[in-house]
Amino acid sequence: MKRKERKLILALDTGDRQRVNDLVKLLYPRVDYFKVGLELFTSFGPEIVSQLKHQGCKVFVDLKLHDIPNTVGRAAVSLAKMGVDMLNIHLSGGIGMSRAAVEEVRHYAAEQGVAAPLIIGVTVLTSTGMTDYSSMGYTDTLERRVVRLAQMGKEAGLDGVVASPREAQSIRAACGPDFVLVTPGIRPLWAAKNDQQRITTPKEALDLGADYLVVGRPITAAQDPLSAAEKILAEMEGE
Ligand SMILES: O=C(O)c1cc(=O)[nH]c(=O)n1[C@@H]1O[C@H](COP(=O)(O)O)[C@@H](O)[C@H]1O
Numbered sequence: 573m574k575r576k577e578r579k580l581i582l583a584l585d586t587g588d589r590q591r592v593n594d595l596v597k598l599l600y601p602r603v604d605y606f607k608v609g610l611e612l613f614t615s616f617g618p619e620i621v622s623q624l625k626h627q628g629c630k631v632f633v634d635l636k637l638h639d640i641p642n643t644v645g646r647a648a649v650s651l652a653k654m655g656v657d658m659l660n661i662h663l664s665g666g667i668g669m670s671r672a673a674v675e676e677v678r679h680y681a682a683e684q685g686v687a688a689p690l691i692i693g694v695t696v697l698t699s700t701g702m703t704d705y706s707s708m709g710y711t712d713t714l715e716r717r718v719v720r721l722a723q724m725g726k727e728a729g730l731d732g733v734v735a736s737p738r739e740a741q742s743i744r745a746a747c748g749p750d751f752v753l754v755t756p757g758i759r760p761l762w763a764a765k766n767d768q769q770r771i772t773t774p775k776e777a778l779d780l781g782a783d784y785l786v787v788g789r790p791i792t793a794a795q796d797p798l799s800a801a802e803k804i805l806a807e808m809e810g811e
Contacts, residue, residue, distance in 0.1 A: 578778060580805060581605040581632055583756070583788030587615040596627060598798050599791075602805065605630040605657075607786060621654045630657040632754075632786075636694050638662035641672035648673040648691065649680045656689050658754075660734060663693040663721040670728035678729075690752060693725035695735045698757030701769035715739055719746050726751060734786075736770035737777035744781045756786040760804060763790035774807045 582603050584592050606629050624631050633656045637644045651659045661673045681688035695718040705714045718739045725733050732752025740753050759771040777785050794800035
């Protein structure tokens with residue numbers, strides 16, 4: 573069931589179709605895993621997923637589903653029907669919601685005889701810093717909350733979680749070697765931090781145990797996106 577690999581996922585955060593086409597043309601197959609997030613999905617819907625799949629790319633659809641169990645289960649199946657390789661739900665929706673996504677998607681995949689996508693739970697957003705976190709009124713430390721959500725996700729049968737690489741070691745210790753760790757908040761030393769708070773470099777993320785590194789602006793906003801991607805890949809490959 574597990575398909576563990578250490579990979580770069582490029583976040584295509586744009587509503588401009590031509591930009592998507594240009595980036596994929598430039599980067600594929602050096603980068604072959606792309607993330608379709610809220611902006612791109614709300615602009616073009618399932619069609620953008622089929623286009624990317626048709627081009628041979630792997631696709632992570634990041635809609636951070638968060639609603640009652642029935643609604644999330646059904647939306648997750650709709651994503652599975654599109655042939656996505658990875659989808660996510662927001663763990664703050666609770667264990668019942670998480671279980672519904674897992675059960676509905678796996679039931680659909682078994683019925684169709686297809687591989688189920690990886691189902692990943694979002695813990696605490698990497699844009700959340702300490703001040704922001706405190707203002708939400710949680711009494712636990714941010715790290716403990718992330719780990720607790722990850723354990724709940726594991727109990728619900730999720731394949732893994734999205735978190736900052738800064739929490740990767742604690743999650744790994746609590747959830748084991750097969751649990752998939754997807755980490756945004758990746759910033760090479762030469763890149764701007766933007767709105768990300770809990771960041772590490774690509775090398776640090778891998779050293780801390782991350783499996784998938786989600787990177788957007790350090791590549792997409794670079795003057796030369798291919799050379800930015802090559803620099804990150806070289807860092808990941810230990811060159
Ligand atoms: O679920 C995500 O992918 C996600 C979770 C999170 O905690 N933080 C986070 O940044 N992301 C996504 O990861 C990408 C990071 O993009 P950059 O900050 O441009 O590298 C964005 O598309 C975010 O939507």
